[in-house]
Amino acid sequence: MALPLKLTLACSCFLAVANAAAPEVPGALHLRMIQQHPAPVLSGLSGREFKWLVDPARLPQAPAAAFAELWRRVEEATTTGGFATTARTGKKPLKVDTAIKEYLDTPNQDLWKQGYVLRVTTKARKGDGRRSVTVKAIHADAARTLATPLLVQGAQATTEAEGNVGLGREGHLTEYVEKGSSWQVAAEDLGALRLGDFGKYLPELLKLGLPASTRLVSTKVYALQVKAGSLGAPGLESFPVSMEGWSKTEGGPIFLFDLSYRLGGGYYQGAAAHAAGERFMIQVLGEALKELNLPASGRWGGSKVRVLLNRPLPD
Numbered sequence: 001m002a003l004p005l006k007l008t009l010a011c012s013c014f015l016a017v018a019n020a021a022a023p024e025v026p027g028a029l030h031l032r033m034i035q036q037h038p039a040p041v042l043s044g045l046s047g048r049e050f051k052w053l054v055d056p057a058r059l060p061q062a063p064a065a066a067f068a069e070l071w072r073r074v075e076e077a078t079t080t081g082g083f084a085t086t087a088r089t090g091k092k093p094l095k096v097d098t099a100i101k102e103y104l105d106t107p108n109q110d111l112w113k114q115g116y117v118l119r120v121t122t123k124a125r126k127g128d129g130r131r132s133v134t135v136k137a138i139h140a141d142a143a144r145t146l147a148t149p150l151l152v153q154g155a156q157a158t159t160e161a162e163g164n165v166g167l168g169r170e171g172h173l174t175e176y177v178e179k180g181s182s183w184q185v186a187a188e189d190l191g192a193l194r195l196g197d198f199g200k201y202l203p204e205l206l207k208l209g210l211p212a213s214t215r216l217v218s219t220k221v222y223a224l225q226v227k228a229g230s231l232g233a234p235g236l237e238s239f240p241v242s243m244e245g246w247s248k249t250e251g252g253p254i255f256l257f258d259l260s261y262r263l264g265g266g267y268y269q270g271a272a273a274h275a276a277g278e279r280f281m282i283q284v285l286g287e288a289l290k291e292l293n294l295p296a297s298g299r300w301g302g303s304k305v306r307v308l309l310n311r312p313l314p315d
Contacts, residue, residue, distance in 0.1 A: 029165065029173045030267070030274035033142075039268050041143050045177065047264040048163040050277055051302030052285045053294040054257035056245070063254060067094050067226045067243050070257065070292070074241075077288040078231065083280055086238065087229040099123050099223045101246075103308065104193065104216040111216075114208050115139065117305060118198065118216065121223075131187050135202050136180035150181040152201055157183035163267065165278065166302015167286050167293070168313060173278055174301045219308060221246040224254070231261050233276040239263055246304060256294070258304055259285070 033042065059066035071094065075085045087093055104118035105111045111118060115138070133155075137148035146161055161179035168174030183201065191197040196212025199205040206212055224245045230238035239261040245254040263270070263277050286293070294300070299312035306312060 028275050029175055029278050030271070033163070033175060034268065037142050041146070042163075042177070042267040044146055044161050044179075045267045046160050046162050047262055048165055048175075048267075048274070048277065049260055049262045050165045050239075050281050051258055051260045051304075052167065052281065053297045053300060053302060053304070053307070054259060054292050055294045056254045056257050058292050059257065061253065063224050063245055064094070064096060066245065066254065066257065067096065067224075067228070070243060070259065071226075071228050073289060073292065074228075074259065074284075077284050078280075080288045081279055081283050082234060083276075083284060084232050085229055085241070086232065088227060094226050094228065097123075097225045099225065100220065101223050102218040102220045103305065104218055106210075106214060107217055109309070110210060110214075111208070112309065112311065116205070116208070117309075119305075120193070120218070129187050130184045131190060132182060132184050133190075133198070133201065134180050134182040135198075135205075136178050138176055138178040140176075142177035145177045145179050148179055149204065150179060150202065151204075152181050152183050153203065154201055155183035155185055157181045164302065165281065166300070167281065167297055168301045169298040171282070171286050171298065173281065174313070176301070221248060221308060222250050222252070228259075231280065233280075236273050236276055239277060244304075246308070256304055256307055258302070 030048075054070060056066065059069050071087070075087070078085045100122035102120040102122075104120060117136070119134075121132075135150055135152075137145050137150055139145045139148075150159060159179065159181045161177060163175050163177050165173055165175045181202070185201070193216060194212065195205060195210055195214040195216065199212055224247075226243045228241045228243050231241050232238040241259065241261045243257065243259050246256045247254050261277070261280075263273055265273070267274075294307070300306040301313050
Protein backbone atom coordinates (compact mmCIF):
# COMPACT_ATOMS: atom_id res chain seq x y z
CA MET A 1 0.00 0.00 0.00
CA ALA A 2 1.38 3.38 -0.96
CA LEU A 3 2.14 5.67 1.94
CA PRO A 4 0.40 9.06 2.05
CA LEU A 5 2.87 11.85 1.49
CA LYS A 6 4.08 14.33 4.05
CA LEU A 7 6.27 16.94 2.41
CA THR A 8 9.04 18.86 4.14
CA LEU A 9 11.03 21.50 2.32
CA ALA A 10 14.19 22.43 4.20
CA CYS A 11 15.81 25.63 2.97
CA SER A 12 19.22 25.37 4.59
CA CYS A 13 22.05 27.74 3.93
CA PHE A 14 24.62 25.01 4.61
CA LEU A 15 27.36 26.68 2.59
CA ALA A 16 29.22 27.13 5.85
CA VAL A 17 28.16 25.76 9.21
CA ALA A 18 28.68 28.30 11.95
CA ASN A 19 31.46 26.98 14.08
CA ALA A 20 30.50 29.10 17.02
CA ALA A 21 33.94 29.23 18.56
CA ALA A 22 37.02 30.92 17.27
CA PRO A 23 39.90 28.73 18.52
CA GLU A 24 41.43 31.54 20.55
CA VAL A 25 38.25 32.13 22.59
CA PRO A 26 38.14 29.89 25.70
CA GLY A 27 35.06 28.49 27.43
CA ALA A 28 32.07 26.27 26.74
CA LEU A 29 30.46 26.40 23.30
CA HIS A 30 27.28 28.15 24.43
CA LEU A 31 29.35 30.82 26.19
CA ARG A 32 31.38 31.39 23.04
CA MET A 33 28.15 31.65 21.05
CA ILE A 34 26.90 34.28 23.50
CA GLN A 35 30.18 36.14 23.21
CA GLN A 36 29.77 36.15 19.43
CA HIS A 37 26.07 37.00 19.61
CA PRO A 38 25.25 39.07 22.73
CA ALA A 39 21.63 39.38 23.80
CA PRO A 40 19.15 39.75 22.29
CA VAL A 41 20.45 38.20 19.01
CA LEU A 42 19.69 34.57 20.02
CA SER A 43 16.57 35.32 22.08
CA GLY A 44 14.33 33.87 19.38
CA LEU A 45 15.75 30.32 19.67
CA SER A 46 13.34 27.74 21.09
CA GLY A 47 16.17 25.41 22.14
CA ARG A 48 19.20 23.43 20.99
CA GLU A 49 19.38 19.97 19.41
CA PHE A 50 22.51 17.83 19.91
CA LYS A 51 23.21 15.33 17.09
CA TRP A 52 25.63 12.39 17.20
CA LEU A 53 26.45 10.34 14.07
CA VAL A 54 26.89 6.59 14.66
CA ASP A 55 28.67 3.93 12.58
CA PRO A 56 26.18 1.16 11.60
CA ALA A 57 29.06 -1.30 11.22
CA ARG A 58 29.36 -1.25 15.03
CA LEU A 59 25.74 -2.34 15.56
CA PRO A 60 23.62 -5.39 14.67
CA GLN A 61 22.30 -5.47 11.10
CA ALA A 62 18.63 -5.79 12.08
CA PRO A 63 17.34 -2.24 12.73
CA ALA A 64 15.33 -3.08 15.86
CA ALA A 65 18.31 -4.88 17.38
CA ALA A 66 20.61 -2.02 16.37
CA PHE A 67 18.43 0.57 18.11
CA ALA A 68 18.24 -1.60 21.23
CA GLU A 69 22.01 -2.11 21.30
CA LEU A 70 22.72 1.58 20.71
CA TRP A 71 20.41 2.60 23.54
CA ARG A 72 21.93 -0.06 25.83
CA ARG A 73 25.43 1.25 25.14
CA VAL A 74 24.33 4.82 25.84
CA GLU A 75 22.61 3.75 29.09
CA GLU A 76 25.79 2.03 30.26
CA ALA A 77 27.97 5.02 29.43
CA THR A 78 25.79 7.68 31.05
CA THR A 79 27.29 7.05 34.46
CA THR A 80 30.30 8.96 33.10
CA GLY A 81 30.06 12.45 34.56
CA GLY A 82 27.01 11.69 36.67
CA PHE A 83 24.44 11.45 33.87
CA ALA A 84 21.44 9.10 33.82
CA THR A 85 18.98 7.86 31.23
CA THR A 86 15.29 7.00 31.56
CA ALA A 87 13.90 4.55 29.03
CA ARG A 88 10.37 4.75 27.67
CA THR A 89 7.91 2.27 29.12
CA GLY A 90 4.95 0.42 27.65
CA LYS A 91 4.37 -2.52 25.34
CA LYS A 92 6.74 -1.15 22.69
CA PRO A 93 9.24 1.14 24.42
CA LEU A 94 11.45 1.28 21.30
CA LYS A 95 8.64 1.50 18.75
CA VAL A 96 10.01 2.13 15.25
CA ASP A 97 8.29 4.69 13.02
CA THR A 98 9.02 4.85 9.30
CA ALA A 99 9.30 7.62 6.73
CA ILE A 100 10.66 8.24 3.24
CA LYS A 101 12.77 11.36 2.85
CA GLU A 102 13.66 12.82 -0.53
CA TYR A 103 16.17 15.64 -0.88
CA LEU A 104 15.43 17.68 -4.01
CA ASP A 105 17.90 19.79 -5.96
CA THR A 106 19.03 20.42 -9.52
CA PRO A 107 21.44 17.86 -11.01
CA ASN A 108 24.29 20.27 -10.21
CA GLN A 109 23.04 21.00 -6.67
CA ASP A 110 22.42 24.64 -7.55
CA LEU A 111 20.12 25.10 -4.60
CA TRP A 112 22.70 23.78 -2.15
CA LYS A 113 25.31 26.08 -3.67
CA GLN A 114 23.02 29.00 -2.90
CA GLY A 115 22.29 27.71 0.58
CA TYR A 116 19.05 25.75 0.20
CA VAL A 117 17.99 22.15 0.83
CA LEU A 118 14.56 20.82 -0.18
CA ARG A 119 13.24 17.72 1.57
CA VAL A 120 10.11 15.68 0.89
CA THR A 121 9.00 13.35 3.70
CA THR A 122 6.43 10.58 3.32
CA LYS A 123 5.00 9.43 6.66
CA ALA A 124 3.18 6.12 7.19
CA ARG A 125 -0.22 7.62 7.97
CA LYS A 126 -3.30 6.02 6.50
CA GLY A 127 -5.69 8.38 4.78
CA ASP A 128 -3.46 11.45 5.17
CA GLY A 129 -3.62 13.32 1.88
CA ARG A 130 -2.01 16.51 3.18
CA ARG A 131 1.61 17.52 2.83
CA SER A 132 3.54 19.34 5.52
CA VAL A 133 6.04 21.79 4.05
CA THR A 134 8.95 23.23 6.04
CA VAL A 135 11.44 25.79 4.78
CA LYS A 136 14.60 26.26 6.86
CA ALA A 137 17.19 28.98 6.54
CA ILE A 138 20.72 28.32 7.83
CA HIS A 139 23.62 30.73 7.36
CA ALA A 140 27.10 30.82 8.84
CA ASP A 141 26.04 34.03 10.61
CA ALA A 142 23.31 33.27 13.15
CA ALA A 143 22.02 36.84 13.05
CA ARG A 144 21.53 36.57 9.29
CA THR A 145 19.64 33.31 9.71
CA LEU A 146 17.32 34.77 12.32
CA ALA A 147 16.70 37.84 10.16
CA THR A 148 15.53 35.72 7.21
CA PRO A 149 11.78 36.45 6.82
CA LEU A 150 10.52 33.03 5.63
CA LEU A 151 7.10 34.58 5.09
CA VAL A 152 4.50 32.10 3.83
CA GLN A 153 1.51 33.16 1.75
CA GLY A 154 -1.66 31.21 1.00
CA ALA A 155 -1.39 28.88 4.01
CA GLN A 156 -1.27 29.09 7.81
CA ALA A 157 2.32 28.68 8.96
CA THR A 158 4.37 28.36 12.15
CA THR A 159 7.97 29.57 12.50
CA GLU A 160 10.68 28.33 14.88
CA ALA A 161 14.44 28.67 15.29
CA GLU A 162 16.93 26.49 17.17
CA GLY A 163 20.62 25.75 17.55
CA ASN A 164 22.14 22.49 16.28
CA VAL A 165 25.23 21.07 17.99
CA GLY A 166 27.48 18.27 16.73
CA LEU A 167 31.02 16.94 16.84
CA GLY A 168 33.21 18.80 14.37
CA ARG A 169 36.80 18.39 13.29
CA GLU A 170 39.26 17.08 15.91
CA GLY A 171 36.32 16.32 18.22
CA HIS A 172 35.46 19.95 18.94
CA LEU A 173 31.81 20.94 19.16
CA THR A 174 30.35 23.00 16.36
CA GLU A 175 26.99 24.74 16.19
CA TYR A 176 24.77 26.39 13.61
CA VAL A 177 21.44 28.16 13.99
CA GLU A 178 18.48 27.28 11.80
CA LYS A 179 15.12 28.96 11.33
CA GLY A 180 12.14 27.26 9.74
CA SER A 181 8.57 27.98 8.68
CA SER A 182 6.07 25.11 8.34
CA TRP A 183 2.64 24.81 6.76
CA GLN A 184 0.31 22.20 5.27
CA VAL A 185 -1.23 21.98 1.81
CA ALA A 186 -3.13 19.39 -0.19
CA ALA A 187 -0.88 17.02 -2.13
CA GLU A 188 -2.21 18.14 -5.51
CA ASP A 189 -1.37 21.78 -4.73
CA LEU A 190 2.35 21.07 -5.11
CA GLY A 191 2.08 19.92 -8.70
CA ALA A 192 5.18 18.41 -10.26
CA LEU A 193 7.49 19.45 -7.40
CA ARG A 194 9.31 22.04 -9.46
CA LEU A 195 10.82 25.10 -7.82
CA GLY A 196 7.75 27.19 -8.55
CA ASP A 197 5.50 24.70 -6.78
CA PHE A 198 7.20 25.76 -3.54
CA GLY A 199 7.87 29.36 -4.47
CA LYS A 200 4.17 30.13 -4.78
CA TYR A 201 3.98 29.64 -0.99
CA LEU A 202 7.40 31.06 -0.11
CA PRO A 203 8.27 33.75 -2.69
CA GLU A 204 11.85 34.00 -1.37
CA LEU A 205 12.60 30.80 -3.28
CA LEU A 206 11.88 32.54 -6.57
CA LYS A 207 14.58 35.15 -5.94
CA LEU A 208 17.49 32.73 -6.44
CA GLY A 209 17.96 33.38 -10.14
CA LEU A 210 16.46 30.00 -11.09
CA PRO A 211 13.31 29.73 -13.24
CA ALA A 212 10.12 28.61 -11.53
CA SER A 213 10.08 25.70 -13.99
CA THR A 214 13.44 24.41 -12.72
CA ARG A 215 13.38 20.60 -12.59
CA LEU A 216 14.41 19.05 -9.29
CA VAL A 217 15.87 15.58 -8.88
CA SER A 218 15.56 13.40 -5.77
CA THR A 219 18.05 11.78 -3.41
CA LYS A 220 15.94 9.37 -1.36
CA VAL A 221 16.43 7.69 2.00
CA TYR A 222 14.19 5.36 4.01
CA ALA A 223 14.19 6.54 7.61
CA LEU A 224 13.50 4.52 10.76
CA GLN A 225 12.85 6.62 13.87
CA VAL A 226 12.69 5.73 17.58
CA LYS A 227 11.83 7.84 20.62
CA ALA A 228 14.16 6.18 23.11
CA GLY A 229 13.62 7.98 26.40
CA SER A 230 15.35 10.85 28.15
CA LEU A 231 18.73 12.00 29.42
CA GLY A 232 19.21 13.73 32.74
CA ALA A 233 21.75 15.20 35.10
CA PRO A 234 21.34 16.12 38.79
CA GLY A 235 19.27 19.25 39.33
CA LEU A 236 18.30 19.62 35.66
CA GLU A 237 15.22 18.86 33.60
CA SER A 238 15.60 15.82 31.35
CA PHE A 239 16.38 16.04 27.62
CA PRO A 240 14.21 13.88 25.28
CA VAL A 241 16.30 11.42 23.23
CA SER A 242 15.55 9.99 19.79
CA MET A 243 17.41 7.73 17.34
CA GLU A 244 17.20 7.46 13.57
CA GLY A 245 18.60 5.13 10.91
CA TRP A 246 18.76 5.69 7.15
CA SER A 247 18.87 3.17 4.31
CA LYS A 248 18.94 3.81 0.57
CA THR A 249 16.38 1.13 -0.29
CA GLU A 250 13.19 0.02 1.45
CA GLY A 251 14.16 -2.67 3.95
CA GLY A 252 17.81 -2.33 2.92
CA PRO A 253 20.88 -2.07 5.16
CA ILE A 254 21.23 1.01 7.33
CA PHE A 255 24.13 3.17 6.16
CA LEU A 256 23.85 5.86 8.86
CA PHE A 257 22.51 6.11 12.41
CA ASP A 258 22.21 9.10 14.67
CA LEU A 259 21.17 9.81 18.23
CA SER A 260 19.87 13.24 19.18
CA TYR A 261 18.67 14.97 22.33
CA ARG A 262 17.06 18.36 22.75
CA LEU A 263 17.33 21.14 25.30
CA GLY A 264 14.39 23.55 25.29
CA GLY A 265 14.33 27.10 26.56
CA GLY A 266 16.15 30.37 25.97
CA TYR A 267 19.77 30.56 24.90
CA TYR A 268 20.70 33.18 27.49
CA GLN A 269 19.17 31.21 30.38
CA GLY A 270 19.91 27.78 31.85
CA ALA A 271 23.69 27.89 31.61
CA ALA A 272 24.01 24.67 33.65
CA ALA A 273 21.73 22.78 31.25
CA HIS A 274 23.63 24.06 28.20
CA ALA A 275 26.92 23.02 29.78
CA ALA A 276 25.54 19.56 30.69
CA GLY A 277 24.32 18.92 27.15
CA GLU A 278 27.71 19.86 25.74
CA ARG A 279 29.58 17.84 28.35
CA PHE A 280 27.50 14.74 27.59
CA MET A 281 28.31 14.97 23.89
CA ILE A 282 32.04 15.42 24.52
CA GLN A 283 32.63 13.05 27.45
CA VAL A 284 30.08 10.31 26.83
CA LEU A 285 29.40 10.24 23.09
CA GLY A 286 32.67 11.63 21.81
CA GLU A 287 35.00 9.88 24.26
CA ALA A 288 33.43 7.01 26.23
CA LEU A 289 31.58 5.77 23.12
CA LYS A 290 34.11 6.92 20.54
CA GLU A 291 34.26 3.45 18.96
CA LEU A 292 30.68 3.99 17.80
CA ASN A 293 31.43 7.31 16.08
CA LEU A 294 30.89 7.37 12.35
CA PRO A 295 34.33 7.28 10.69
CA ALA A 296 35.54 10.82 9.96
CA SER A 297 32.40 12.10 11.71
CA GLY A 298 34.11 15.43 12.33
CA ARG A 299 33.68 16.24 8.63
CA TRP A 300 29.91 16.43 9.04
CA GLY A 301 29.19 18.30 12.29
CA GLY A 302 26.36 15.93 13.23
CA SER A 303 24.47 16.51 9.95
CA LYS A 304 23.07 13.42 8.22
CA VAL A 305 22.21 15.58 5.20
CA ARG A 306 25.85 16.53 4.74
CA VAL A 307 26.77 12.83 4.75
CA LEU A 308 24.02 11.96 2.27
CA LEU A 309 24.90 14.74 -0.17
CA ASN A 310 28.67 14.49 0.43
CA ARG A 311 28.96 18.07 1.61
CA PRO A 312 31.59 18.13 4.42
CA LEU A 313 32.14 21.09 6.70
CA PRO A 314 34.38 23.83 5.33
CA ASP A 315 38.05 23.41 6.28
